Amino acid sequence: xxxxxxxxxxxxxxxxxxxxHLACNRGKSSLLRLHLFNWALKLPxxxxxxxxxxxxxxxxxxxxxxxxxxxxxxxxxxxxxxxxEANGKFTLQTEGHAFAKTIMxxxxxxxxxxxxxxxxxxxxxEDMVSAVxxxxxxx
Amino acid sequence: xxxxxxxxHAATARGPHGFDFRFGxxxxxxxxxxSSGKSTFFHTLLYAMGMEELTGAxxxxxxxxxxxxxxxxxxxxxxxxxxxxxxxxxxxxxxxITLRRAINSTDRSDKLVEVFQGAWLTGxxxxxxxxxxxxxxxxxxxxxxxxxxxxxxxxxLELPKVARADGGxxxxxxxxxxxxxxxxxxxxxxxxxxxxxxxxxANVRTRVVEYVLGLDVFDTAMEKGRLEQERQDIERxxxxxxxxxxxxxxxxxxxxKDMPARAVRTFDASSLNVVKQLPEGPVSVGSYxxxxxxxxxxxxxxxETPTAVQTPELLARLSEEEDRSQRIVALHEVADLxxxxxxxxxxxxxxxxxxxxxxxxxxxxxxxxxxxxxxxxLTLASGQCPVCGQAVEDNLLADETSGRxxxxxxxxxxxxxxxxxxxxxxxxxxxxxxxxxVTLAGLGRDLATIRQRLSAIRxxxxxxxQLTRSHLxxxxxxxxxxxxxxxxxxxxxxxxxxxxxxxxxxxxNRKAHGELPKDNLSASDRAKVDKFVVLFRANATSFDxxxxxxxxxxxxxxxxxxxxxxxxxxxxxxAKVESSASDFVRLIWAYLIALYETATFQGVxxxxxxxxxxxxxxxxxxxxxxxRALLQRLAGSRGLQSIVFASFENTESNFLAVTDNLxxxxxxxxxxxxxxxxxxxxxx
Numbered sequence: 001x002x003x004x005x006x007x008x009x010x011x012x013x014x015x016x017x018x019x020x021h022l023a024c025n026r027g028k029s030s031l032l033r034l035h036l037f038n039w040a041l042k043l044p045x046x047x048x049x050x051x052x053x054x055x056x057x058x059x060x061x062x063x064x065x066x067x068x069x070x071x072x073x074x075x076x077x078x079x080x081x082x083x084x085e086a087n088g089k090f091t092l093q094t095e096g097h098a099f100a101k102t103i104m105x106x107x108x109x110x111x112x113x114x115x116x117x118x119x120x121x122x123x124x125x126e127d128m129v130s131a132v133x134x135x136x137x138x139x
Numbered sequence: 140x141x142x143x144x145x146x147x148h149a150a151t152a153r154g155p156h157g158f159d160f161r162f163g164x165x166x167x168x169x170x171x172x173x174s175s176g177k178s179t180f181f182h183t184l185l186y187a188m189g190m191e192e193l194t195g196a197x198x199x200x201x202x203x204x205x206x207x208x209x210x211x212x213x214x215x216x217x218x219x220x221x222x223x224x225x226x227x228x229x230x231x232x233x234x235x236i237t238l239r240r241a242i243n244s245t246d247r248s249d250k251l252v253e254v255f256q257g258a259w260l261t262g263x264x265x266x267x268x269x270x271x272x273x274x275x276x277x278x279x280x281x282x283x284x285x286x287x288x289x290x291x292x293x294x295x296l297e298l299p300k301v302a303r304a305d306g307g308x309x310x311x312x313x314x315x316x317x318x319x320x321x322x323x324x325x326x327x328x329x330x331x332x333x334x335x336x337x338x339x340x341a342n343v344r345t346r347v348v349e350y351v352l353g354l355d356v357f358d359t360a361m362e363k364g365r366l367e368q369e370r371q372d373i374e375r376x377x378x379x380x381x382x383x384x385x386x387x388x389x390x391x392x393x394x395x396k397d398m399p400a401r402a403v404r405t406f407d408a409s410s411l412n413v414v415k416q417l418p419e420g421p422v423s424v425g426s427y428x429x430x431x432x433x434x435x436x437x438x439x440x441x442x443e444t445p446t447a448v449q450t451p452e453l454l455a456r457l458s459e460e461e462d463r464s465q466r467i468v469a470l471h472e473v474a475d476l477x478x479x480x481x482x483x484x485x486x487x488x489x490x491x492x493x494x495x496x497x498x499x500x501x502x503x504x505x506x507x508x509x510x511x512x513x514x515x516x517l518t519l520a521s522g523q524c525p526v527c528g529q530a531v532e533d534n535l536l537a538d539e540t541s542g543r544x545x546x547x548x549x550x551x552x553x554x555x556x557x558x559x560x561x562x563x564x565x566x567x568x569x570x571x572x573x574x575x576x577v578t579l580a581g582l583g584r585d586l587a588t589i590r591q592r593l594s595a596i597r598x599x600x601x602x603x604x605q606l607t608r609s610h611l612x613x614x615x616x617x618x619x620x621x622x623x624x625x626x627x628x629x630x631x632x633x634x635x636x637x638x639x640x641x642x643x644x645x646x647x648n649r650k651a652h653g654e655l656p657k658d659n660l661s662a663s664d665r666a667k668v669d670k671f672v673v674l675f676r677a678n679a680t681s682f683d684x685x686x687x688x689x690x691x692x693x694x695x696x697x698x699x700x701x702x703x704x705x706x707x708x709x710x711x712x713x714a715k716v717e718s719s720a721s722d723f724v725r726l727i728w729a730y731l732i733a734l735y736e737t738a739t740f741q742g743v744x745x746x747x748x749x750x751x752x753x754x755x756x757x758x759x760x761x762x763x764x765x766x767r768a769l770l771q772r773l774a775g776s777r778g779l780q781s782i783v784f785a786s787f788e789n790t791e792s793n794f795l796a797v798t799d800n801l802x803x804x805x806x807x808x809x810x811x812x813x814x815x816x817x818x819x820x821x822x823x
Contacts, residue, residue, distance in 0.1 A: 002545045002553055005498065007535045009519050010512050011505040069535040079525035080517050095515060102511045110504045112497065 006042075012073040014103055015041065015113055017082060020092045021100035022117040023124065027092030033129045034074070034090065039064040040120075047116045054123025059132050140294060140748045141229040141780055144260035145184055147206060148816065148823040149222035149243075155816045155823065156210070156217070161261060162782060163804025166774040169784040170794060170805060176812025178324070179203040181754045181784050185321060187226035187240055189252055189274045189286050192314050192336040194323050199242055199249050207243045210813040219243050225822050227260040230294055231749075237264060239822050250274045252286045259822050287313045296746060299357035301346045303339050312338050315347050319734060321752035324784075328724045328758045330709075331700055332731075348699040351738050352671065353745040355661045366652045373645045377402040380641070384634060385573070388413055391627055392581025393424065394574055404649060406642035408635035416578050417585075418466040424628055431621045438614045450600065453609075457596045464589045471582040478575040481568055488565040495558040502551045509547070588616060660696055667745075668694055671737040675701065678729035678736075681772065683765050686722045701730065721759035728756060728769055735779055750780040757785060767797045774801055 005011050019037045020027045040046040053059045074090065077083040082096035092100065103109050141164070147157035158180070171177035182202055185191050191201035199207050206224075209216045222242040229235045237259035241247035252272045257264035272286035291298055291313055298311045318335035321327075327334045332344045340346060349356050384395055396412040414421040422430070512520030524531045534544050545553060595609035660668065676689040693702050701708040709723060731751060738745025751773065757766045766785075773781040787794040808814070816823075 001543060002550050003534045003547075005501040005505050005550075008505045008533055008547065009531070009535055010508045010517070011501070012535055013512075013517075013519070014504075014508050072535045076519055076525060080519060081525075082517075099511070099515055099517075102515070103508070106507065106511075108504075109507055111500065 007069055009073060009076055012069060013077055013080075013082070014099070014110060016070070016073060016077060017092065017096050017100045018103060018110065018113055018117055020083070020090070021097070021104075022114070023120055023122055025122055025125075027097065028089055030089055030126055030129065031074075032133055033124065033126060035066050035070060036061075036064050036124070036129060037117075037120075038067050038070045041113060041116055044116075047119060050120045050124060053128065054120055057123070057125075057128070059124070059128045061132065062135075140231070140750055142184075142750065142782065143227040143229055143235065143258065145187065145227070146225045146260050146820055146822075147183055147222065147813070148225070148820065149206065149210075149813065150220040151217050152220070153212065153217055153815070155819075156212075156219075156813050157222070157816050158808070158812055158814070159260070159816065159818055159820075160806045161804075162780070162806075165776075165780060166770065166801070166803040167780075167782045168770070168798065168803050168805050169782060170787060170807040171784070171812070172789045173786050175808070175810065176203075176205065177784050177786060178754070179205050179812055181323065181752070183224050183242075184226070184752070185323070186242070187224040187238055188228075188290070188317075189240070190314055190317050190321065193318055193321055193327075193334040195326060195336075202242060205811075205813050211811060221245065223247070223822075225260060225820065227258055232295070234293070236293070237822065239269075254289065255822065260820060264821070294748065299350060300360075301357075302341050309338070309340065311340065311346055311350055312336070314338075315340065315343050316350060316746075316748075319347050319351055319731065320748050320750055322727070322731070322754060322756070324755040324758070327754065328727060328756070331727055333727075342698070344700065345698050348734065351734055351745055351747050352667050352699075353738065353743060354664045354667060355656075356664065359655055359661065363652070363655060366648055366655075369648050370645070370652070373641060373648060374402050377638075377641055377645070380634065380638060384413075384630075385577075387627060387630055389577045389580065391415070391623055392577065392584055393627070394577050394581075400570070402645045403642055404646040406639045408639055411631065411635055411638065413631060416470075416581060418463065418470060424624065424631060428621075428624050428628060431617060431624060435614075435617050435621060438610065438617055442610060442614065453596055453600055456609075457593070457600070460589060460593050460596065464586065464593060467582055467586050467589065471579065471586060474575060474578050474582060478572070478579060481572050481575060485565065485568055485572065488561055488568060491561050492558060492565065495554055495561065499551065499554045499558065502547065502554060506547050506551065591616070665696075667737060667743050668696060668699065670740055670743065671699075671733055674736045674740075675729055675733035678733050678772070679726060682725040682728055682768050683762070684722055684725045684729065686719060701726065721761045721765075724756065724758045724761065725765060728753075732772060732776070735776070739778060749778055750782070752782050752784075754784045755786065756783060757788075763793060763796050767799075767801075770797060770801055770803070774803055 006015075015038070016034060019034065019041075020029055023037060024033070037050075040050045049061060053061070074083070074085075077090075077096070078085050080095075081093055082099055083090045084093055085091075104114070142162040144159070144161045146159040149156045169177065169180060171180070179202070182191065182194055183206055185193055186199075186202055191197065194201045204210075206222055207219060209218045211217075221244050223239055223244060224242060225237055225239045227235065227237045235256075235258045237255040237257065239253045239255065241249055241251065250273050252274060253269040254272060255264055255269045256267045270289075272284055272289045274286045296313075296316070298313065298316070300308050301311045303309050315332075315335045315338070318332050321334065323334050330344075332347055335343050335347060337343065378400070381395075381398055381400060384398070388395055393413050393415050396414055397410075398412075399406070413424050415424070415427050417427075509520045518525045518528070519531070522530055522533060532544060533547065537544060591612060592609065595612045599609045656662075656664070672692075672694045675694065676692060679692065680689045687703055687708075691703060692708055694700070695702045695707070698707065708726065735747050735749070735751065737743055738747035739749070756769060770783065773779065773783065787797060
């Protein structure tokens with residue numbers, strides 16, 4: 001059976017590390033926002049929606065998907081000490097920054113992910129994400 | 140190459156100092172006790188030829204302070220104001236030049252080597268102005284003003300292109316070739332061709348030996364390149380011919396059938412099959428042409444017998460042509476539908492290829508990440524859990540999926556195979572698309588013609604001319620088509636000759652490619668290496684090599700280095716032999732001398748420079764007997780100039796025992812090497 005490359009641990013780890021490095025201030029993010037990016041990176045339309053949201057400073061998404069693979073890979077990342085976890089936030093550690101820089105240095109590596117994250121930028125804030133998630137509780 | 144003389148000139152406050160020596164034609168022994176300047180002499184000699192990198196340093200750093208800063212005169216240190224070294228050498232053609240290179244100078248760079256024509260040290264030089272060449276700058280091996288480029292040409296060498304360790308290619312460096320000729324004592328006796336400076340050439344020792352022995356491997360590589368170029372040229376011409384054929388045919392509604400898109404090794408003129416799709420089925424160019432000619436004859440004959448307009452006959456023809464028109468319309472519709480389907484499939488294939496490309500890129504990223512991850516010591520890069528250390532599946536959702544999981548490399552191969560398959564199908568589809576377009580265009584043309592004919596018949600029905608309008612139109616159309624098809628027929632005949640010829644050319648090219656030696660060594664190379672083995676073993680025996688039996692030693696066909704079993708033969712620890720280290724040095728002597736002997740053996744056409752410089756070959760308390768055997772071998776080698784620098788254990792008795800009854804020239808001095816000069820030279 002061929003394996004989806006997004007399910008290879010190292011590939012997914014690299015994707016999360018890049019997300020924190022390129023799209024999150026101080027390399028720090030809530031689980032909810034990581035799921036949002038993970039979900040968005042799967043389709044170009046979703047990336048476009050995020051990039052629009054970043055420009056308008058408002059998320060026009062009602063829901064996004066939660067991926068069990070992300071949960072597993074976050075455990076690996078914390079176990080490898082690339083990330084630390086505290087108060088429900090994941091933060092890039094020194095090793096994690098080093099990994100991100102290695103990936104950035106090799107141009108041929110993960111070109112699409114880098115481009116997508118670059119297009120979105122750091123404009124998707126935790127406030128925007130929690131504003132949407134509060135809606136879920138309200139209903 | 141011959142060394143004729145060397146002169147060091149150092150200007151000091153106490154007058155000109157330095158040294159000035161002549162070398163013999165065959166064996167020259169430079170005898171000097173330790174610390175009396177033997178190494179200074181050797182290093183200065185290499186420096187004079189720009190070869191100081193053999194000692195591991197570049198520029199004047201390779202030289203002892205005695206020739207560049209200060210030397211001892213009795214108890215006093217005498218400062219060197221300026222100094223330079225001159226070296227007189229001759230090449231095979233007997234052309235003599237004198238090199239001058241500054242060591243300590245305010246006005247001349249140590250990267251400059253001046254080349255004076257003629258024997259400026261031993262006789263009158265030519266008064267032609269010297270030429271200036273430069274060393275150690277990028278390109279000194281490549282550009283005309285580079286010294287190594289000059290030296291290479293002057294020595295009559297043409298250094299081959301070799302592979303770099305990083306995958307590129309470069310010219311074999313002259314310094315590396317010199318390393319097979321000059322052995323410096325500190326590093327040189329630790330390995331075969333141990334002095335070879337590292338310039339990024341993969342397996343440099345092997346490349347040097349291949350070159351010195353004049354093996355065909357470089358020629359083979361060149362020939363491979365030439366054949367590949369030729370193959371591409373044939374492929375290009377083939378593709379052009381096919382394109383031209385298809386184009387010309389398409390204009391007439393013809394279609395070449397089953398033509399190989401890429402060059403083939405045999406092509407029979409009879410397999411040139413071009414057809415036209417008619418309502419009655421496909422016809423060949425020949426039968427189409429015959430039909431046109433027959434029609435032409437009928438039409439002409441009919442026009443010569445004037446008849447009144449026959450209405451019933453015209454009506455019959457009208458209905459016949461209408462039937463025909465309808466059949467063509469039906470054919471056209473079917474072909475058009477099929478073509479639309481193909482266009483849609485082509486879009487599908489393109490999308491699939493783009494998706495596969497993206498997948499392959501991502502998977503290759505994943506493969507690279509494993510390497511980077513390993514560099515960062517991520518245990519997951521080697522498939523272990525970072526927390527418990529147990530093996531983990533290379534799949535985050537392994538628990539959710541069943542069946543054997545594909546490894547990353549297999550997965551990449553799998554995707555590439557898939558891509559290749561889709562590309563093949565897309566190519567096939569493209570051919571069908573091209574054919575479909577031709578068929579459609581042909582049917583369109585036929586339809587236009589028949590419509591014109593129909594309208595002419597209809598007009599005839601209302602007219603009464605002798606030669607009907609429809610008849611005239613038919614003749615004009617027939618003649619027009621006939622002319623074009625005849626021209627095309629000529630073109631086809633030209634292809635019938637050119638395509639089989641091109642196929643034969645391709646076949647010859649592939650045959651020549653197949654005949655190139657597979658394992659690098661051609662038959663003549665094999666013979667040279669066999670000769671090399673014999674000479675090497677004989678030398679090892681005569682130098683009392685004792686660690687293993689000489690006949691057990693082989694020369695590996697790939698590395699060209701001595702091997703014992705499968706291993707490169709180096710120092711063998713053997714209790715029966717007194718010093719295994721000195722035994723390895725014997726092996727290096729045997730190897731370098733065998734290299735010279737093989738290269739100059741009749742029919743080998745090697746590229747040895749016919750000299751050997753050995754700096755203190757008696758390493759590791761070498762026995763007097765072995766040293767004597769070495770000097771005897773060197774003195775007895777015809778055509779070889781050897782210069783041996785040796786201290787003879789600082790004793791007269793060792794010197795006498797080793798050189799007894801030997802013919803040689805001696806260079807020696809009392810005390811220090813750098814001393815007041817008693818001679819003058821114009822080049823000082």
